[in-house]
Amino acid sequence: MTVDDTLMDVLAGHRRGGRGDRPALVDRRRSVTYAELEREVGARTRDLASSGVGPGVRTGVVLTNLLDSVVDFAAATSLHAPVLVLQEQAGEAERSAALADFGAELSVEGAVVARLRPGGDHGGDPAFAVTSSGTGGRPKVISREWSGTLLNSAGFAHGLGLDADDVVLTTSPLGHSYAIEAGTLAVLYAGACQVVPAGALTPARAALLVERHRPTVLQSVPLVLDWWGQGDVVRAGSWKRCVSAGDALSEQAAAPWREAGLTVYDHYGNSELGQLTLNPVGGGSGVGHPLPEVRIRAGGSEPGPVAARFPGLSPVRMEAGRAVPLADEEGWVNTGDLGVFGDDGLRLTGRSDLLINIGGNKISPAEVEEVLRAMPGVKDCAVVGRPGPSGDHQVWAFVEAGAAEFDAAVLRRRAREQLMAVKVPTVFRRVDKLPRTGSGKIRRGLLIEEGG
Template identity: 80%
Template sequence: MTVDDTLVDVLTGHRRAGRGDRPALIDHRRSVTYAELEREVVERVRELRDAGVRPGVRIGVVLTSSLDSVVDFAAVTSLHAATLVLQERTGAAERSAALTDFGAELSLVDGLVTALRPPEPGDGGWSFAVTSSGTSGRPKVISREWQGTLRNSAAFADEFGLTPDDVVLTTSPLGHSYAIEAGTLAVLSAGACQLVPPGPLTPARAALLAERHRPTVLQSVPVVLDWWGRGEVPRAGGWKRCVSAGDALPAQAVTAWHDAGVPVYDHYGNSELGQLTLTPAGGGGCVGRPLPDVGLMAGSGEPAPVAAQFPGLSPVRMEAGRPVPLADADGWVTTGDLGVLGDDGLRLTGRSDLIINIGGNKVSPAEVESVLRGAPGVSDCAVVGRTGPAGESQVWAFVEAGADEFDAAALRRRARELLMAVKVPSVIRRVDKLPRTGSGKIRRGLLMEADA
């Protein structure tokens, strides 16, 4: 793969290597081989060029879990456009704000190109942009170079061991960076096949899908691994391994998969730099060693801000159509996470912007969550800082548990036994379901609001 490769080049390469008749993509309506996908993308390139998509034009593309949507994405990026990927489930206000921040001139929704504003002098280059998950506030638009993005996805595919014999079931919405980069781009670079069902799938539907298409790899998030694991999905089909990302991976989420003999890998990445680490799931917050060419910096012994770099990305945050550089002069980007870098790789200890200050004592939500998740009856939990009645900072815990299993007093006793007094939650509330983004991340910003 060269620095100038488009997705058309990638597809053509597989056909010329004798893999043209191998399956490339499967959705709920149809499937295509690599040769068929190449023909569809080439034809779509012609149509979109006639519709005004040109090199450097800034275009927002709404991705759905459909083969046609992947064809649109492949064609737009193959035209060297500056491409902003948007999730199908994004609300109208958030979508409009993201398009404005990106400075989009065109949008592509359901196959239709719409002009948003007259083109301005200059262009967005050949770039790839995503929105952050917006777990603690309004999503941000992050843009980086296309060539580095494709190379980063290929590095992930190589490290994870994807081959043309693999069928990868992706559960996250394709508009999410994890799904499109560690999923679609990684799969296509390896010559494997991606299965993109409409979601969310119940465990029963997932088991039927696994029996029908025999996926070998599950690319998902902790909440789905846990949910499907309770529904016997690990023993359906022909799973060989799973990869999880997007949030902390609790031990309970991998138990059923390990019991069925299916290895689970933990993966760490972000919107700014793509895929960063990969490791067999071992718990303790360790997300493994960096992928090839990924640089990492973190604390040694004590947690410190995590910084990362990958060559050829030059990430920027887009604000009102203007780029704000995120990397320093040496290419390092602060991720917003705290962690410790040791011989076994990177161990994450929490988000720097979520650390709770209680009378000068720093409380990591991740540490408190780890204690509460180990209690009987707790499916998941989220810990945030809230303002108390006297204006003081407090630790609040929102616990996902059944009404019959929830025991706030028992949880508080457990916290007192295992944590310093300052880290024990002042308030523990039960919720049926924690609020999550489309990719499964907890929306902590909602839990910080007064009416949560």
């Protein structure tokens, strides 16, 4: 792979290597081989070119969990257009805001190519853009070089050990950067096969799908690993390993998969740079060592800001069509996380923008959450800072638990046994379900603003 490769080049390489008849992508309607996918992308490339997609033409592509939208994405990027991946579930206002921030001229959704504004200066290199998860508010549009993005996904494929015999079941919607970069791009680079289900699957439906397609790798999030681990999905199929990202992977979620003999990988990445680390032991706050070419720096003995860099990537935040650089002169990007980096790899301790200041004491929600998640009856939890009656900040814990199992007094007493008094939540509030994004991340902004 070279820095100038497109997805058409990747697909053609597999065909020339004798792998054209191997399955590439499977959705709920159909499946395609690498040779068939190459032909479909080639035809769609010609269609999009006639509609104005080309070098420097900023284009939004709505990605659904259907192969046709993957073909749209592959064709647009192969035409050297700067491409913004749009999530199918995004509301109209959110989607319009993202397109405006990106400065998109065209949008592609299904068979429709719509012009959003007159064509402008078509300079610039091919780019790949995504929207951030929006856990703390309105999603931001992050854009970076296409070549570095493809190389980063290739590094993830190497780190996870993907090869042409693997079948990867991806549970997150393809409009999320984790699913398209650590999923589709990594799978296509490796010559493997990606299975993309339609929407959320119950454990029973997942078990049937697994029996049919015999996936070897599960690419998912902690919420799904935990849910499926309680059913027959673990024992179905031909699993070899699974990888989790997007939120903290608890021991509870990882345990059933480990007990079945699978390697459970915890993965750390972000919208700015893509895939950063892998941890083949999963669970806890350790997210492992950097992937090939990734550089990480963080605190030593004490938590400090986590920064990362990857050669060929200089991400920018797009605002009203203008690019705001996110990397410093040496290419380092502040991730917004706090952590410790040493011989055991990177251990995350929380988000710098979520630290709770109680009388000058900086409290990491991640530390409190790790203690609470280990308590009986707690399915999951989120800890945030909220103003109390006097206006001073308090620690609030939103606990996902059944009404019969929830006892705030017991949780408070057990928390006092393991945490400093200032870290023990003032308020414990039970919720049936924590608010989450489509990729499973907790939407803490809603908890802070609305109190659940």
